Amino acid sequence: MKDISICLNGEVRQIAVAPNETLLDVLRNRLGIKTPKEGCGRGDCGACTILLDGKAVRSCLILAIEVHGQSITTLEGVGANGLTALQKAFVKNNVFQCGFCASGVILAASALLAENPQPTESEVREALAGNLCRCTGYEPIVETVLAVAKQAARQPAASRRTRS
Amino acid sequence: MSIACEFDYAKAVSLKDALRLLARRVSGGAVPLAGGTDLVAWLRDGTAAPGRLVDIKGIKALCGIRLKAGQLWMGANTPFADIVESPLVRKHAPILVEAAGMAASVGVRNRATIAGNICSAVPCCDSGPALLVYGARIHVATSRGTKTIPAKRWFIGPRQTALPKGGIVTGISIPIAKHAGAFAKLKRYRGEDLAQASVAVRVDPSGNWQVAYGSVAPTPIRGPQVERVLKGVKKPDAALVKKAAALAETEVAPITDIRSSAVYRRMMVGVMLSRAIPLAVRRVSGRGPAYGINVLEEEAS
DSSP states (O other): OEEEEEEETTEEEEEEEOTTOBHHHIIIIISOOOSSOOSSSSSSSOTTEEEETTEEEEGGGSBGGGGTTOEEEOHHHHTTTSOOHHHHHHHHTTOOSSOTTHHHHHHHHHHHHHHOSSOOHHHHHHHHTTSOOSSSOSHHHHHHHHHHHHHHHHOHHHHHHHHO | OOOOSOOEEEEOSSHHHHHHHHHSOOTTOEEEESSOTTHHHHHHHTSOOOSEEEEOTTOGGGOOEEEETTEEEEETTOBHHHHHHOHHHHHHOHHHHHHHTTSSOHHHHTTOBHHHHHHHOOTTOTHHHHHHHTTOEEEEEETTEEEEEEHHHHEEETTEESOOTTOEEEEEEEEOOOOEEEEEEEOSSSSSOOOSEEEEEEEOTTOOEEEEEESSSSSOEEOHHHHHHHTTOSSOOHHHHHHHHHHHHHHOOOOOBTTBOHHHHHHHHHHHHHHHHHHHHHHHTTOSOOSSSOHHHHHHO
């Protein structure tokens, strides 16, 4: 076991981890962070997406011991101060059905909008191509991300909120 | 439990430190860990069971993309996302940008490194064909010193490379020269997928062609017969493109697997080559679409 220190959703956390524990398992089973899901467990489905130093990554393919000193944001952190504009739009448009992919999709889309506030449709599709959804057929997800980006362009304050 | 095997983990602070950690005896052997997108998946499914992981991500000397002695140098820790976004790579190795942009998904590309991609050396490795047409060199360090290995001698078999035991890839370099090209990848669907087949094409202003294929042999391979028939032709006409495509189908050696039948792979290599050649011609003369497109979709429309 080795002690690691991470900044998890803005809070410094310390925990002893074994080298063979994945970040996903440590988050879910030991740190009470349940929004990253285990889907495929091999990096294909995106359900375990988290933001590592602001970048969308697969927590199932990262060992917890690797991320010592790094900053992690999960959906718990994104929505900590109330739903973001993106989340509100997803709710309003009733975008998700079963919701298993939702946390990964929201994080991947949030990372995209933070880097590229006015993405094209193909950029949205590319950013979300690694987040599999078996319910929606993706159309409502893509449409909503584009609509939120468009709305943010009209309302600069709302855009900052989306990026948080 | 997600990962059944047990191993130690050590984070190397320097190349020397990493080589020392890799050399120290451990049951199961020691392996370098960079992005981990292949290695951790293999630890999970039991394909790999090393005794020690040596994390090389903290080694500054293996990070970054820069120009060095007329070469474009990419450190071993460079993730695919950095390659896609780098103005230097876009300028000097745009075919690699096109290939890197087709690799897996954003969430994997943010972590997966190009050096890891060629060390995993699966036949469908997306960076392989581009590195082959560029005549890239793989820089390797061992406890005995450093050496460079040409990409064409790197890939030995599925998951087998010329990396010496206990060695580490430190970077990959590509010679700088005026050129254009294209990378085409056939997938089962629009989202992320491993290649069913892929083709990289490079041409210089004198009409010297380099061609390579992925997913149609035990390793990424060059296409010497197609290169010969195109040699010196700056603008191959439709008949020559057709001839090259027919030759491509005969110089690959695909198998049938879960992603595709051998015959489909063979035929699609011809189709992809016949799209990639005219695209490279348009690009070398300064016309043609920017790099980073899905060649099969854009050129069909």
